[in-house]
Amino acid sequence: xxxxxxxxxxxxxxxxxxxxxxxxxxxxxxxxxxxxxxxxxxxxxxxxxxxxxxxxxxxxxxxxxxxxxxxxxxxxxxxxxxxxxxxxxxxxxxxxxxxxxxxxxxxxxxxxxxxxxxxxxxxxxxxxxxxxxxxxxxxxxxxxxxxxxxxxxxxxxxxxxxxxxxxxxxxxxxxxxxxxxxxxxxxxxxxxxxxxxxxxxxxxxxxxxxxxxxxxxxxxxxxxxxxxxxxxxxxxxxxxxxxxxxxxxxxxxxxxxxxxxxxxxxxxxxxxxxxxxxxxxxxxxxxxxxxxxxxxxxxxxxxxxxxx
Amino acid sequence: xxxxxxxxxxxxxxxxxxxxxxxxxxxxxxxxxxxxxxxxxxxxxxxxxxxxxxxxxxxxxxxxxxxxxxxxxxxxxxxxxxxxxxxxxxxxxxxxxxxxxxxxxxxxxxxxxxxxxxxxxxxxxxxxxxxxxxxxxxxxxxxxxxxxxxxxxxxxxxxxxxxxxxxxxxxxxxxxxxxxxxxxxxxxxxxxxxxxxxxxxxxxxxxxxxxxxxxxxxxxxxxxxxxxxxxxxxxxxxxxxxxxxxxxxxxxxxxxxxxxxxxxxxxxxxxxxxxxxxxxxxxxxxxxxxxxxxxxxxxxxxxxxxxxxxxxxxxxxxxxxxxxxxxxxxxxxxx
Numbered sequence: 001x002x003x004x005x006x007x008x009x010x011x012x013x014x015x016x017x018x019x020x021x022x023x024x025x026x027x028x029x030x031x032x033x034x035x036x037x038x039x040x041x042x043x044x045x046x047x048x049x050x051x052x053x054x055x056x057x058x059x060x061x062x063x064x065x066x067x068x069x070x071x072x073x074x075x076x077x078x079x080x081x082x083x084x085x086x087x088x089x090x091x092x093x094x095x096x097x098x099x100x101x102x103x104x105x106x107x108x109x110x111x112x113x114x115x116x117x118x119x120x121x122x123x124x125x126x127x128x129x130x131x132x133x134x135x136x137x138x139x140x141x142x143x144x145x146x147x148x149x150x151x152x153x154x155x156x157x158x159x160x161x162x163x164x165x166x167x168x169x170x171x172x173x174x175x176x177x178x179x180x181x182x183x184x185x186x187x188x189x190x191x192x193x194x195x196x197x198x199x200x201x202x203x204x205x206x207x208x209x210x211x212x213x214x215x216x217x218x219x220x221x222x223x224x225x226x227x228x229x230x231x232x233x234x235x236x237x238x239x240x241x242x243x244x245x246x247x248x249x250x251x252x253x254x255x256x257x258x259x260x261x262x263x264x265x266x267x268x269x270x271x272x273x274x275x276x277x278x279x280x281x282x283x284x285x286x287x288x289x290x291x292x293x294x295x296x297x298x299x300x301x302x303x304x305x306x307x308x
Numbered sequence: 309x310x311x312x313x314x315x316x317x318x319x320x321x322x323x324x325x326x327x328x329x330x331x332x333x334x335x336x337x338x339x340x341x342x343x344x345x346x347x348x349x350x351x352x353x354x355x356x357x358x359x360x361x362x363x364x365x366x367x368x369x370x371x372x373x374x375x376x377x378x379x380x381x382x383x384x385x386x387x388x389x390x391x392x393x394x395x396x397x398x399x400x401x402x403x404x405x406x407x408x409x410x411x412x413x414x415x416x417x418x419x420x421x422x423x424x425x426x427x428x429x430x431x432x433x434x435x436x437x438x439x440x441x442x443x444x445x446x447x448x449x450x451x452x453x454x455x456x457x458x459x460x461x462x463x464x465x466x467x468x469x470x471x472x473x474x475x476x477x478x479x480x481x482x483x484x485x486x487x488x489x490x491x492x493x494x495x496x497x498x499x500x501x502x503x504x505x506x507x508x509x510x511x512x513x514x515x516x517x518x519x520x521x522x523x524x525x526x527x528x529x530x531x532x533x534x535x536x537x538x539x540x541x542x543x544x545x546x547x548x549x550x551x552x553x554x555x556x557x558x559x560x561x562x563x564x565x566x567x568x569x570x571x572x573x574x575x576x577x578x579x580x581x582x583x584x585x586x587x588x589x590x591x592x593x594x595x596x597x598x599x600x601x602x603x604x605x606x607x608x609x610x611x612x613x614x615x616x617x618x619x620x621x622x623x624x625x626x627x628x629x630x631x632x633x634x635x636x637x638x639x640x641x642x643x
Contacts, residue, residue, distance in 0.1 A: 071484055072434045073460055081436075098436030101443075114487055116431070116500065118380035121410025125444070139489045139498055140382070147383035168493050169483040169544075172455035172637035175558060179550055184643045200557050201549040202528040208548065209490075211557070216483070218493055283496070289525050290493035 001232055001259050003252060004031035004159060006242040007067035007093070009167065009212060011042045011192040014049070020243065021053045025060035027249060028256040031238060032057050033093055035067040035084065037112075039174070039213045040077045041187065047083060054090055070095040070114040071170040071214065091132070104129040113137055113161060113240075114170075118144075120151035133157035135240060138166045138222070141287035142230060149234050157237040162224040163251060164242025165197060165210050165217040165278060166290065175211040187213075195245035196277045207278055208291075220291050221276035225268040226299075227285055228258045247275040266296065313574055313581055315604055316374065316473065317597045320352045320586035325362045327594035332601030335372035337405060338362060339503075339586065343385070344392045345376045346407075346429055347586040348503030359399055372402040378427035379503045380408045390414050397422050403448070406430070407486055407500075412445040425449040425473070429486035429499065435467035442470055449473055449579060453485045454564065455637045462576055471579035476566045477596055478584025479629050480636050482544045482559040490543040494525035506542045522546075539629055561630030567620060568635065570603055571611035592627050599623050 005024060008017065024032060034050045034057075036042055045053075054064040066084050069077055078098065085092055085102045094100045095112035103109040111117055111126040111134040123134055136145060138161050149158065176198055177187035191198075197210030199219050207219035221244070224231065231239065239259075241251060251272070258268035272280070283292030286299060317333035319325035328336045339345025341353040354362060363373045375396045381389035389411055396404055397419040404422055406412050407429035415422060428451040432438045441447040449471035452461060465472050483490070485499075492498035495510035512523040520532040522541045529546030532538045539545070544558045566573060566581065573581065581604070583596050599620045607614045625631050636642055 070487070071455065072437070073456055075463055078434060078436060096434070096437060097432060097440050098434040101436045101440035104440075116380055116408070116486060118382050118408060118500070119386055119410045120383060121386075121413050122408065123410075125409055125413055137489075137500075139492045139501060144382045144384065151383060166489075166493075168490055169488040170455075171483045172457075172643045173482060173559075174643070179553075179557065183641065185640065198550060203531050203547065203549055203554060204528050205549070206527065208494075208527055211550070216490065216558075284492070287496070289496040290489065291525075291527075 001236065002030035002238045003028065003255055003259070004033060004238050004240045005029050005252075006161070006164065006240045007033040007035055007037040008243045009038055009215065009217070010195055010197065010243075010245070011039070011044065011189060011213070012195060012245070013192070014044045016195075017045050018049075018053070020248070021057060023249060025057060025062070027252045029062065029241070029252055031063045031065060033065045033067045037067045037070055037095055038215045039191070040069060040074065040080065041189065042191075042213075044192075047080070051087065065091045065093050065110055067093040067112065068095050068099045070112070070167070072096050072098050073172065093135075100126070100129060106130070108132040110135065110159070113167070120148055120153065123148070123156055124153050127153040127156045131156060133159055133238065135159040135161065138168075139284050139290060142227070142234070142285050143287055145234055145236070149236075158235070159238035159240055160224070160231060160236050161222060162231070162239040162241060163255065164222055164244060165219070166222050167215055167217055168209070168290075169216040171214050171216070174214050175216065176213050179211065199278075210278070218278070218281065218290060220278045220281035220293075222282065222284075223269075223272055223276055223280040224282055224285055225255055225258055225272055226265045226296065227282065228255070228265055228268065232259075244277045246277070251275055311577065311579070312608065313578055313604060315597070315600055316580050316582040318478075318583055318586040318588070318593060319362065320347060320588065321590065322354070322358050322362055323590040324586070324588075324593045326365060327590040328597050329366050329369050329371050331594050331597035333371060333597050335374055335402070335580070336362075336366055337374040337376050337582075337586070339376045340392055340395070342388065342392075343503045344379055344381075344389055346378045346427075346499045346503045347376075348379070349508065349587050352587060356395065356399075363399060363401065374403045374405055374425065375399075375401040376405040376427065377411065378405055378407040378429040380500045381411060382501070390418075393419065405451070412441070412447070416445040423448050425451065427451055427486070428453055428475070431484055431486035433484065435464050438464065438468045438470050442468065451475075451582065454481055455484050457640050457643070458569065458572065458638050461638070465576060465578075473580035473582055474566070474573065474578055475564055476581035476583055476600060477624060478563060480559070480562060480564040480634065494527050494543060496525070506540070511541055560632075563624075563628035563630070563633050564636045565624055565628070565633035566635065566638065567603055567616040567624065569638065570607035570616075571614045574604075574607050574611055588627075595623055595627055
């Protein structure tokens with residue numbers, strides 16, 4: 001089972017980005033997704049920079065995939081998309097159907113988590129167009145994945161989002177700018193002030209969502225380390241760990257040791273205590289509300305109920 | 309002379325369908341009574357008999373009937389969705405409104421004569437995306453997500469042969485449709501998986517000393533002072549606390565209305581404008597259809613001198629969420 005670093009979803013400074021990926025060269029991850037997937041206004045790290053980072057990671061033995069924007073609105077965004085697809089060296093993660101069209105028949109691509117692949121017929125089309133891997137939408141459950149794995153097209157790898165604040169929605173509107181009463185066209189890149197998103201609380205103080213520019217994330221951090229044996233059993237090839245600003249080295253190490261069997265899943269859960277930016281959650285995986293955290297005994301009860 | 313713009317209105321029930329037809333809709337859209345469509349609410353939608361009656365009613369008056377099958381089937385439910393496609397083909401609807409690529413593949417292969425529209429839930433926001441659906445499935449029309457500005461809509465139209473349909477009035481989705489999991493994050497059910505945003509069974513109202521609480525899946529999404537108007541609770545229109553400020557951090561309760569820019573839409577050659585609200589009453593459908601029929605006719609007759617009549621604006625605001633309206637993303641300033 002391979003580990004992947006998902007694309008960096010936040011707007012970190014160029015120095016922080018470079019430092020992060022320099023460290024990642026030494027982490028036990030197999031695949032690294034690079035590039036801006038959220039907002040085209042974030043130009044601190046340009047495509048040339050991403051390609052230079054890609055070079056370093058490749059030299060360190062990592063498989064590099066260039067991620068593309070999830071929400072495409074402007075013609076300039078399509079131009080960038082074409083440049084990424086035409087990079088000539090690395091596979092791309094298509095996060096929009098426009099990217100699928102540009103990549104189809106031209107280079108192998110990863111069908112990203114925002115493409116809405118909910119069934120095998122959809123995966124069949126992606127495979128026919130050149131996909132080599134697909135990333136399951138975060139809202140799908142273990143039971144649905146089991147059904148998909150049973151009919152997935154040959155030659156298509158499965159990747160599951162296993163760690164990080166989950167991308168839940170995209171909008172034309174920038175919620176970070178809106179919080180500061182700034183128009184989007186003059187947003188002053190305020191999302192750069194929040195290295196793990198700006199938390200939105202309920203009126204009784206419950207952390208609920210994290211605003212990350214035009215993207216809305218879960219405030220809770222998805223953590224499927226306890227489900228690693230199930231993920232293995234379902235023949236999932238890749239686990240995606242979505243970067244957060246701190247402890248990422250420890251998070252990667254914890255997943256690696258559980259995959260290798262050095263730690264039990266329960267020990268993995270304990271090792272992750274305090275490492276997640278928000279409260280941990282795993283509800284989607286068990287067919288529940290995404291924000292829920294199910295303890296092992298509740299998981300067992302849920303399994304008994306579903307007859308699995 | 310530009311082609312006439314089609315007015316597409318919601319039919320959540322047979323009475324709503326009749327109200328739309330009687331008040332001037334060119335086409336109505338409806339769904340079956342299950343999770344195959346994105347307005348899967350108790351008591352709504354059409355069983356086979358009602359669908360046949362509705363289609364007959366519309367056809368006898370020269371109107372079209374579109375059928376929304378715009379949720380995303382999972383393997384466990386695949387047969388239900390393909391069964392719905394087959395049923396729609398047999399009923400002879402004028403077009404299917406689909407979101408799922410797998411289902412489109414099935415429909416295009418099994419019923420090649422059936423006209424296909426790409427649902428707003430398909431999330432196609434660029435001509436590249438739209439043209440993929442066109443090439444693969446011969447999609448005839450695309451309903452655009454409510455994220456593009458007017459010049460961006462024009463750019464899409466310049467680069468595709470597909471007909472373009474935009475939302476004209478109704479509850480405003482702030483997020484890109486088809487890619488919003490806020491509802492399932494709190495409740496376990498989303499538009500994509502279950503055809504429901506903020507499902508009624510997950511809603512809890514409670515009177516407390518502080519006011520009237522509303523929760524969705526246990527999460528407090530708003531607190532109303534006595535006398536404050538409360539709408540149907542959706543996650544993106546709740547009041548939350550961010551950095552010590554409590555307000556509508558995502559969007560206020562408001563409705564989309566394109567009344568102000570109807571002549572531009574006509575001039576651009578938009579093929580259809582759509583009214584949201586299959587979950588609303590027949591009275592709502594009648595009111596909104598009537599106003600938009602008059603307004604659209606006026607905009608097509610004399611686009612240069614068109615201005616929205618105050619009685620139209622008032623009538624629409626009366627049925628609008630939050631009793632107020634916006635152009636949404638079509639207007640850059642909203643973004």
